[in-house]
Amino acid sequence: MRARLRRVAAARIMEFVLLNRTVATLSLFCICLAPAAAARAGQQDAVAADQAADEQSPTEESLGFPIYPSARFLRSYDAGRGQRYYLFGTNSTFVDMVNYYRLLLEERGDRVFDAPATHIFEVGRFREESMAFPPGVTIKDYTWNGAEGYLHAGAEAGPERFSTIIQIVPPPPGQAER
Numbered sequence: 001m002r003a004r005l006r007r008v009a010a011a012r013i014m015e016f017v018l019l020n021r022t023v024a025t026l027s028l029f030c031i032c033l034a035p036a037a038a039a040r041a042g043q044q045d046a047v048a049a050d051q052a053a054d055e056q057s058p059t060e061e062s063l064g065f066p067i068y069p070s071a072r073f074l075r076s077y078d079a080g081r082g083q084r085y086y087l088f089g090t091n092s093t094f095v096d097m098v099n100y101y102r103l104l105l106e107e108r109g110d111r112v113f114d115a116p117a118t119h120i121f122e123v124g125r126f127r128e129e130s131m132a133f134p135p136g137v138t139i140k141d142y143t144w145n146g147a148e149g150y151l152h153a154g155a156e157a158g159p160e161r162f163s164t165i166i167q168i169v170p171p172p173p174g175q176a177e178r
Helices: 002-033 041-055 094-105
Strands: 072-080 083-090 110-114 117-122 136-141 150-154 158-162 164-169
Touching: 072 150, 083 158, 094 117, 094 136, 094 164
Parallel strands: none
Antiparallel strands: 072 083, 083 164, 110 117, 117 136, 136 164, 150 158
């Protein structure tokens, strides 16, 4: 049952990331077609608030989880129920990332997918009534099957590719960490 829950959670997380990319693409398309509709104050405020949250790189203290030293903060997404997903990219190998988090979190975690390799460390208790997802760290290999890596369209230096993505989901504010 617990392994099934982990697989479902991992699938939801990846679906959520893909959905946000689709929504962002559709939003951009709609803005290009209907500039007047995009000028609504409510939409601009929501977009500005989301962008402001994404601009600030979180710290280990604010997340309650370690961040790999060479990992670069990419973006955060609203997960619902007061939680956010924080995505970090690194060009360290998937195996190195799993070993790093195994050591620091003092937990083995679970490999939920072999292709693409996805490993989840659930840290803390999942409270369905107040959380969208279990607090923890998910690591995904984006170089499987010959892929070039996760493509991130960074604002400063242009597009970058990362071989491994680290997703951190802290508990909602005010709830006990780890």
